[in-house]
Amino acid sequence: MRSGAENAAFALNGCTLSGATVTVILYYNLSDPQFFSNPAYQSLGQHIGNDHHVMDPNHFQPWGVAPVPPNMAPVLPVAPTQSTFSLQPPTLTLPNYNLGSGFGSMFQSFLGGAQPFQSVQPVVQPSQQAAVPPPGPHQPSSSQASDTLSQYTVPWVQPATPAGEEDQPQCSICLCDLEDNSSYSADSSYAPVLSLNSCVHSFHSACLTALISNSPSPFLQCPTCKKVYGIRTGTRPSTGSMSHRLLQSSLPGHTDCGTIELHFQFTPGIQGPEHPSPGHYYTPVGFPRTAFLPDNQEGQQALHGLYLAWEQRLLFTVGRSITTGQDNCVTWNDIHLKTKVTGGEHSYPDDQYLGNLAQDLAGFGITEAEISTHMGRHPHLRDKGRM
Numbered sequence: 001m002r003s004g005a006e007n008a009a010f011a012l013n014g015c016t017l018s019g020a021t022v023t024v025i026l027y028y029n030l031s032d033p034q035f036f037s038n039p040a041y042q043s044l045g046q047h048i049g050n051d052h053h054v055m056d057p058n059h060f061q062p063w064g065v066a067p068v069p070p071n072m073a074p075v076l077p078v079a080p081t082q083s084t085f086s087l088q089p090p091t092l093t094l095p096n097y098n099l100g101s102g103f104g105s106m107f108q109s110f111l112g113g114a115q116p117f118q119s120v121q122p123v124v125q126p127s128q129q130a131a132v133p134p135p136g137p138h139q140p141s142s143s144q145a146s147d148t149l150s151q152y153t154v155p156w157v158q159p160a161t162p163a164g165e166e167d168q169p170q171c172s173i174c175l176c177d178l179e180d181n182s183s184y185s186a187d188s189s190y191a192p193v194l195s196l197n198s199c200v201h202s203f204h205s206a207c208l209t210a211l212i213s214n215s216p217s218p219f220l221q222c223p224t225c226k227k228v229y230g231i232r233t234g235t236r237p238s239t240g241s242m243s244h245r246l247l248q249s250s251l252p253g254h255t256d257c258g259t260i261e262l263h264f265q266f267t268p269g270i271q272g273p274e275h276p277s278p279g280h281y282y283t284p285v286g287f288p289r290t291a292f293l294p295d296n297q298e299g300q301q302a303l304h305g306l307y308l309a310w311e312q313r314l315l316f317t318v319g320r321s322i323t324t325g326q327d328n329c330v331t332w333n334d335i336h337l338k339t340k341v342t343g344g345e346h347s348y349p350d351d352q353y354l355g356n357l358a359q360d361l362a363g364f365g366i367t368e369a370e371i372s373t374h375m376g377r378h379p380h381l382r383d384k385g386r387m
Contacts, residue, residue, distance in 0.1 A: 148218050149190060149208060152229040156193035156202045172223050173207035182206040196220070199227045219365065228365025236313035237282055237330055239269040243386040244303065246295060252342050253349030254294035260303055260382075262291040262337070264316070266330050275318040277328055282318045284330045291337035298354045300382055304374045305361045307387055309335055314364050335360045 013024040156178065159169070168177040171193075176182065178193045182204035190205040201224040212220055219230035247259040266284035271277050293299040309315045314333060321329040336357065340347035358368070381387065 146209075148212055148220050148230055149194065149205065152197055152220055153190075153194035153205075153208070154197050155191035156195045169202065171203045171207055172201075173203050173211060176204070178202060178204065184210045196222055196227070196229065198229070199225050201225060221365070226363050228363075230365075231312065232314065232365040233312045234314040234317060234333060234364075235272075235274045236310070236316045236333070237266060237269055237271075237275075237318060240264065240266040240284075240316065240330070241386075242307065242310045242315075245385055246382070251292060251294050251348045253351060254296065254299075256296070257299070258295040259341075260293040260295050260299055262293065262303075262306065264289045264291070266316075271318055271328070280328055282328050282330060283326070285321055285324060285326060287330070289339065291339050292341055292348070293338075294354075295382075301368075301371055301375070302354055302357050302361075304378070304381065305358070305366050305371045306335070306337075307378075307381065308366050308370060308374055309361060309364060311387070312364075312366075314366075335364065 008024070012022060015022045158178075168179055170176065171178055171182065174183045181192070184204070184206040192205060193202055194205045194208060195202040199222050201222050203223070208220065211223070212218060215221075215232075219228055219232040221228045221232065242262070242264055244260050244262045247261055249259055250257065251259050265288040268281055268283055271280050271282050275282065293302050306315065315335055316330050317333040318328060319331045320327050321331055336346075338346055338348060338350070338353060342348060361371075362368075375381075378387070
């Protein structure tokens with residue numbers, strides 16, 4: 001049986017809206033790795049269920065907020081008055097689906113029977129005045145965002161288009177062609193399009209500024225390849241501790257060495273501005289927690305990488321517990337650890353685990369080079385048991 005979203009996609013895919021063909025696909029945000037780093041994707045569906053939000057199809061702009069018409073200026077919710085603004089239902093032409101005789105005309109008459117808004121006094125909430133909120137206490141300032149762009153980008157050099165190719169390179173943040181304007185406000189101090197100086201992927205400068213402004217720290221992660229520029233910091237609560245100890249026993253699959261047992265502990269605290277509910281308590285559920293690494297060269301490198309992740313507040317965050325469904329809990333933050341020696345999903349043996357863990361750390365900007373530097377600065381970390 002189809003869900004409501006699947007029915008809508010099936011019915012509307014291939015329709016024409018104001019002369020343009022509509023393509024409708026289902027979007028699963030939690031399965032898209034770009035969702036967590038792309039402010040344009042995170043704004044999808046922000047108006048679902050908001051009865052006060054009125055969209056004018058004549059001024060709609062995808063991936064951004066269209067300028068508010070003068071007669072849609074924010075007003076206070078007072079007694080309704082006559083408005084000169086009205087919406088007409090868009091012209092909708094159904095594709096040639098085999099849904100039975102008369103279905104198209106019936107559906108068209110249903111849409112055409114909708115009454116246009118006559119006495120509408122739209123109230124535009126402050127949160128809808130801009131696609132990107134202004135930096136808060138936990139967000140980079142405009143000067144920090146500017147410094148990050150200046151340090152890690154260069155002006156884009158448009159490549160020569162091979163003969164016969166009409167496709168233009170796109171900005172994967174706003175999904176517009178690089179030659180077109182971004183849907184975000186541009187900063188005239190930069191070139192319209194910038195390339196990251198290491199991976200050389202290119203984006204609108206305004207889109208990169210929006211990306212940095214929505215990050216908890218002044219770092220930049222390439223939406224295409226996930227390379228991190230700058231130091232990425234997370235939202236781990238400050239009431240925790242990390243330590244480890246050495247065990248003589250071996251892990252399955254690593255019988256030639258001992259074991260490093262990691263310990264994580266948190267106490268309850270109050271959420272900061274970077275957390276989902278600032279000023280509310282967070283609860284550590286299921287702590288203390290343990291994790292295990294083999295005590296060999298790869299395992300010791302992973303140990304230093306995990307301490308770097310801890311120092312940069314990347315290992316844990318505050319959110320909804322997957323196991324209990326409870327909100328405002330201390331949870332893992334997408335760096336996967338082995339929490340059991342054997343038996344179960346998060347246990348040994350796993351020949352690919354240390355490689356996968358290195359990829360997890362690299363996705364947060366903790367590279368092999370940074371791990372090597374950390375090992376040089378803290379050569380006795382393994383024996384000390386804590387930072």
